[in-house]
Amino acid sequence: xxxxxxxFLQRCMSVEPSPDEVAxxxxxxxxxxxxNIPGMQRxxxxxxxxxxxxxxxxxAPLFSRFEFCAGPPTVRxxxxxxxxxxxxxxxxxxxxxxxxxxxxxxDRLPLSLPLQHTLTLCPHATEFPDSSLxxxxxxxxxxxxxxxxxxxxxxxxxxxxxxxxxxxxxxxxATALSLATLxxxxxxxxxPRGSVVMxxxxxxxxxxxxxxxxxxxATQKQLGANLFIIREYGMTELSSQLWxxxxxxxxxxxxxxxxxxxxxxxxxxLCFVDLANWGSCMAVETHDLGRVxxxxxxxHGRIPGMQARGCSLVAEEAEQ
Amino acid sequence: xxxxxxLEAVEHWARMDGNDWQTGLSPENVRLxxxxxxxxxxxxxFRPLPDAPRHLVIWCASNVFTAPLEWVAQFAAAGSRITLxxxxxxxxxxxxxxxAFSSFEVQAHRAPHDKALSxxxxxxAVLGFGSNQAMNVLEAHLRPETARSLHGSRASLAIxxxxxxxxxxxxxxxxxxxxxxxxxxxxxxxxxxxxxxxLKRALFDQWATQDALPLGALSLAEQAHRSRRIGTAKMLxxxxxxxxxxxxxxxxxxxxDFESFxxxxxxxxxxxxxxxxxxxxxxxxxxxxxxxxxxxxxxDFGFHRICQxxxxxxxxxxxxxxxxxxxERLCAKPT
Numbered sequence: 059x060x061x062x063x064x065x066f067l068q069r070c071m072s073v074e075p076s077p078d079e080v081a082x083x084x085x086x087x088x089x090x091x092x093x094n095i096p097g098m099q100r101x102x103x104x105x106x107x108x109x110x111x112x113x114x115x116x117x118a119p120l121f122s123r124f125e126f127c128a129g130p131p132t133v134r135x136x137x138x139x140x141x142x143x144x145x146x147x148x149x150x151x152x153x154x155x156x157x158x159x160x161x162x163x164x165d166r167l168p169l170s171l172p173l174q175h176t177l178t179l180c181p182h183a184t185e186f187p188d189s190s191l192x193x194x195x196x197x198x199x200x201x202x203x204x205x206x207x208x209x210x211x212x213x214x215x216x217x218x219x220x221x222x223x224x225x226x227x228x229x230x231x232a233t234a235l236s237l238a239t240l241x242x243x244x245x246x247x248x249x250p251r252g253s254v255v256m257x258x259x260x261x262x263x264x265x266x267x268x269x270x271x272x273x274x275x276a277t278q279k280q281l282g283a284n285l286f287i288i289r290e291y292g293m294t295e296l297s298s299q300l301w302x303x304x305x306x307x308x309x310x311x312x313x314x315x316x317x318x319x320x321x322x323x324x325x326x327x328l329c330f331v332d333l334a335n336w337g338s339c340m341a342v343e344t345h346d347l348g349r350v351x352x353x354x355x356x357x358h359g360r361i362p363g364m365q366a367r368g369c370s371l372v373a374e375e376a377e378q
Numbered sequence: 379x380x381x382x383x384x385l386e387a388v389e390h391w392a393r394m395d396g397n398d399w400q401t402g403l404s405p406e407n408v409r410l411x412x413x414x415x416x417x418x419x420x421x422x423x424f425r426p427l428p429d430a431p432r433h434l435v436i437w438c439a440s441n442v443f444t445a446p447l448e449w450v451a452q453f454a455a456a457g458s459r460i461t462l463x464x465x466x467x468x469x470x471x472x473x474x475x476x477x478a479f480s481s482f483e484v485q486a487h488r489a490p491h492d493k494a495l496s497x498x499x500x501x502x503a504v505l506g507f508g509s510n511q512a513m514n515v516l517e518a519h520l521r522p523e524t525a526r527s528l529h530g531s532r533a534s535l536a537i538x539x540x541x542x543x544x545x546x547x548x549x550x551x552x553x554x555x556x557x558x559x560x561x562x563x564x565x566x567x568x569x570x571x572x573x574x575x576x577l578k579r580a581l582f583d584q585w586a587t588q589d590a591l592p593l594g595a596l597s598l599a600e601q602a603h604r605s606r607r608i609g610t611a612k613m614l615x616x617x618x619x620x621x622x623x624x625x626x627x628x629x630x631x632x633x634x635d636f637e638s639f640x641x642x643x644x645x646x647x648x649x650x651x652x653x654x655x656x657x658x659x660x661x662x663x664x665x666x667x668x669x670x671x672x673x674x675x676x677x678d679f680g681f682h683r684i685c686q687x688x689x690x691x692x693x694x695x696x697x698x699x700x701x702x703x704x705x706e707r708l709c710a711k712p713t
Contacts, residue, residue: 101612103619117606124613319601327598345602363599 059090059128063155063336067312071162075311083333084314087340097126098339115318115329115341121146121295126339135190137294148190148295151337156297159334160197163299163310169286171254172227176202177220179212179232179240180258190294191258195231202231205240212239218247221281227252230281231290233259238268241276248282255281258290291357295342297334306354315355317348324349325358381424383481384455391447391478392416399470401443403558403594408443410556410591414691415444419451422695429709430456431503431525437516438472439507440465442561448695449505450475450484452705459483461501463494465508495519503708504528527707529700532562532665533640534690535681537656539671540572546670547580549688550645553668554627555591556691558642562665562700563690566640567648569656571671574630574649575617581628581645582620593643604641611646638662665700666690 066083069075075083091098092106101116101124116126122144125131131149138145150156164171176199181189183196185208195202205217217240221228227250232240234257255277274287289302298313309315312333317326328348331341347358392415396408403411434453438446446462453460460483464472469488476486487497491512498504498516503525506516510530520526536553538546553565570577596604611618611629618629633648633655650656659679666683667676673684682701683693696705 097613100616101609103612104616114609117602117609119606120609120613123610319596319598327602343602343605347598361598361602363597364602 059087059094059336060151060155063087063333064158067155067158067162067334070311071165080311080314080333084331084340087333087336091128091336091340095126095128095337095339097124100124101126115331115343116339117343118146118293118295118345121148121339125149127151128337134188135193135294136188138189146294148338150297153193155334155336156193157197159298159310159312159332160194163301164198166310167288167301167303169254169288169303170252171198171256172229172252173199174201175224175226176229176231177205177217177224178202179206179217179230179236181206181208191233191292194292194299199229199231202229206236212236214240214243218243218245221249222247224250226250227254229254229256231256231258233257234268234270234273235259237277238273241273241280244280246280249285250282251284253282253285255285255287256290257287258292291355293342293344295335295339296330296332297338298332300355306356308353309355315348315350317350318343324351325356327361328355328357380457380482381455384424384451384479385420387454387479387482388416388419388447388451391475394474394478396443396471396474399443399468399474401440401468401471401594402596403443404592407556407558407591407594411442411444414556415447418693418695419448422448424452424455425696425705427452427456427705427709430458431501431708432459433461433500433502434458434708435461435463435497435501435504437463437504437506437508437512438465439509439512440468442557442563443468443471445507445561446472446475449704450479452695453708454479454482454484460485461497462486463497464488466490491515498524505704505708525708525710527699527702527704529562529702530663532663532700533566533638534563534666534668535659535664536565536568536668536687536690537653537671537676538568538570538577538669538687540570540574540577542670543573543576543580546687547577547584549668549686550581551584552688553690554643554645555585555589558594559640559644560642563693564640565645565668565690566638567636567646569633569648569650571650571652574647578617578628578630578647581647582626585627585643596642600642604644607637607641607644607646610635666693 092102127149129151132152133150135148136145178195180195181192182204183192186192203220206212237257277287290299291307292299298310300307300309314331316329318329320326325347328344328346345361345364347361349356392412396412397405401408430453436446436449450460462472462476464486473486476484498519501524504520506513506528513528513530516528536550608626611631614631618626620626627643628645628647630647633650636648664681667681668685668687668690669676676684682698
């Protein structure tokens with residue numbers, strides 16, 4: 059199944075698959091996961107209906123207690139280790155499809171990321187080997203300069219020195235709360251044309267929340283008007299990401315987004331079918347709210363009353 | 379005491395069309411709630427209240443829309459002026475109550491909590507229902523001389539033996555279906571001595587084939603928590619998969635998976651070998667317990683009421699509420 063998945067993803071990079079093709083692959087993968095991943099069979103029951111996974115995606119909190127993995131895992135990504143929450147674990151037989159999905163997702167962006175010159179305000183893989191966000195940055199830009207550490211949070215001096223000295227277009231991936239911390243110093247610079255700031259993670263931490271529009275305006279004001287801001291949405295339990303380059307979040311064709319319990323305004327509980335999760339769990343139900351309109355996805359925050367999670371909380375904890 | 383006129387008002391309220399009250403319950407469940415609340419008053423005996431407060435404020439919660447009725451009835455009969463603070467998200471049943479009692483001094487108010495606190499200023503007594511946090515806020519705003527009975531979050535349980543299973547299941551069906559399991563008299567879990575799976579099958583039959591009380595609207599958070607708990611149950615035991623029944627309302631999960639908050643129409647059944655396994659329940663925020671065991675066996679758990687399955691949602695008039703004689707407490711004269 060791994061080989062078939064890699065082939066499917068590679069084909070998606072050159073040819074947009076038809077909805078029928080995607081649906082056929084979903085069905086094949088569902089049957090395979092039901093037969094080969096014990097956790098999936100336990101969740102879905104002994105007999106598999108045609109559309110079971112669409113009606114019953116696996117709730118993300120189950121990842122904190124049960125393993126969904128084809129064979130012994132070689133990698134375990136964990137959700138943010140907040141002081142209050144139990145960590146969810148996404149176990150994988152390997153990261154080949156995961157890594158391909160990351161690269162293929164970035165290749166689909168209508169702009170080129172200057173990955174060879176990266177300063178990262180995200181958790182770094184050396185300090186956070188079980189962070190899926192750190193892994194993504196590591197896959198995209200292995201030589202990234204770490205501007206964030208577990209012990210000190212955002213290294214403000216290092217970051218501002220780096221930002222002011224850079225002569226080439228820069229890629230600055232950051233969690234929303236880390237970026238806010240950087241900008242709160244009031245310092246500024248003018249990043250070279252072609253620079254890209256990637257914002258990920260929630261805008262609400264456990265101790266503070268920041269207005270999204272205000273953060274974007276401050277970024278343009280303090281880092282230069284020539285840069286481009288893109289937003290990324292990912293979660294530990296998925297191998298694929300949504301990207302927003304100014305029009306709204308878009309998912310790649312191998313990541314289907316739908317909502318459950320959708321209200322009259324079209325807003326409901328976000329669910330994903332991620333075909334790159336071939337060796338774990340292809341369908342995941344989140345505690346996030348969203349609206350799916352055509353190929354655009356709007357994010358509407360957490361379901362009221364549900365606990366916050368996400369990589370921004372790591373940044374917040376490091377600052378405490 | 380003007381009991382006859384009060385009973386007329388109770389009957390009037392119980393016959394009102396509550397479909398537009400936005401309780402979140404199905405119309406069938408709204409009617410059942412009206413009926414249960416009215417019956418308790420009609421079948422109970424009113425106590426004389428010579429020291430009834432001149433002005434009573436009742437701070438109402440939204441989870442059980444009928445909760446104020448028994449207190450309105452008794453204090454209206456005793457001649458108190460009653461101010462009802464309606465819950466912001468479900469005020470209609472409270473306003474309907476004021477309308478039904480229009481021949482008495484009963485008024486309903488709707489305002490956000492912070493603004494409604496001014497209602498307390500000239501109250502001689504305050505009866506409050508709501509979250510623990512809301513009750514703490516209320517307590518902080520009361521004058522020292524104001525009589526009070528404030529009731530925060532409580533939950534009920536069922537502890538049963540798996541004999542006469544159909545009868546137990548029939549009773550638990552009513553206990554868990556009324557008000558869609560919201561409120562302190564709904565069982566949040568069943569602890570079962572004996573064949574828990576047989577009880578589960580009997581409950582399944584009740585809900586799958588005899589359900590006269592359709593489930594009402596659920597919030598997204600309730601949906602998400604139900605999904606998590608049902609998913610967990612499926613992972614733990616294959617019996618929690620139902621062919622053709624996609625939304626199980628009864629799940630069998632180990633006692634270690636007990637959660638101290640209830641969800642609408644989701645009844646976790648925890649198999650136990652002996653009551654000794656339930657020591658962890660002692661001192662919990664419990665209201666009542668439904669059981670078919672000898673009541674003495676459950677005396678140490680701190681339940682304020684122990685009854686047969688099917689009686690949880692039929693509390694008698696003049697009982698102790700959360701272990702408190704509410705009438706006596708609210709009639710207390712300042713010392």
